[in-house]
Amino acid sequence: MNASRVSVRAPRAHATQPAFVLHHYDWSETSLILDLFTRELGRVAVVAKGAKRPYSQLRAVLLPFQRINVSLSKGSKTEEGAAEILTLRSAEWGGGATLPGGAAIFSGYYLNELLLKLLARQDPHPLLFDAYAQALPQLHAEDDASSQAGLRAFELMLLREIGLLPDLSLATTTQQALRPERDYALSPQSGVIAPAGDEARLSGATLIHLQAALEHGSHAALLQACGTALPALRAALRGLLHYHLGHAPLRTRQVMLDLQKLLDTKTP
Structure with missing residues (x-):
């Protein structure tokens, strides 16, 4: 930082x-x-x-x-x-979108909790502010894939702005360019590495596109890159965030899990 x-x-x-x-x-x-x-x-x-x-x-x-x-x-x-x-x-x-409703409000509080726990006080991040402002309307998206892409895009921007995201276009240990056709994993300690075991796998092509979108500063390009590998990207970023947040679970995520369990028990 x-x-x-x-x-x-x-x-x-x-x-x-x-x-x-x-x-x-x-x-x-x-x-x-x-x-x-x-x-x-x-x-x-x-x-x-x-x-x-x-x-x-x-x-x-x-x-x-x-x-x-x-x-x-x-x-x-x-x-x-x-x-x-x-x-x-x-x-x-200041104008803009109305308050999110339904499940989207949990996603909104999730973004807020990430900022509260990971962002130091009085540490300006204008680009992250803009990313947050762009993410909120995305939570209103009619299809789940679009809202999930918005969440992943914000997580990437947050990690990058506070210095916790490695260069996604390079293998961290060797500093060599990624091979688009190969799979890689994101390790909290080691960065971009060759996958092992059951780690979330992301193709080199996906990681290269994500890095290019981050460097270009295009929100639309970042959303598009996130949308190509949502399940794997969600798992990979969750691992990074959990590591840097420590062992305490996010309250908003725990509430969502508890609510889902409640709904499941009431399903005939």
Whole structure:
């Protein structure tokens, strides 16, 4: 990770920037602490004073998965002094898609949980912000393959932006170009390697196309490349994410698994 990104200045008072609410929790009887994902500052902690009051206009704005434009100003240091809690001066709806419904809302919370657990505070990632904004509408796709491709594309961008994704066009140990006709595996410790055992296998051609799409910065090209190998790519990226997240399971994924078990037991 680029250490130079960690220390950033708070924005000027009243200067607006796009943001998304990742999480919120009570701070007082009338106020909230927000975990915002902003384009200019990355993930920041923000106090929204008065947001819980019944007549507050912020109640309808500070919702997850909704693009908003916020104005922030300097706040106070946390108890540890490691990060600054900014103050929310204003927030307005920034347009875009409505809130996801049905199963898509679990996918949305899954994206939020990945950002909360893997992205350091005040570490700007404008490209990742754009990828998140592009992924949310993809969750509304009518066919499951399109929404799954959107999830995989975001996972790839996240891992790449925080420095945890190897160059997918090269064999990591030898730094030689991949053979398109051969199969490879993604190892959390060793990168792109020859597959062994029951590891998820991805063709060299698929990995080369994924790397090209990431370097080109084309969301459409990345979606297309992801769509060619969805089951194997899902398994491979799940392995990488589980390794870097540690042993604690993602809450959103566990909820989805529990819900699926409940539905299965009720199926005649």
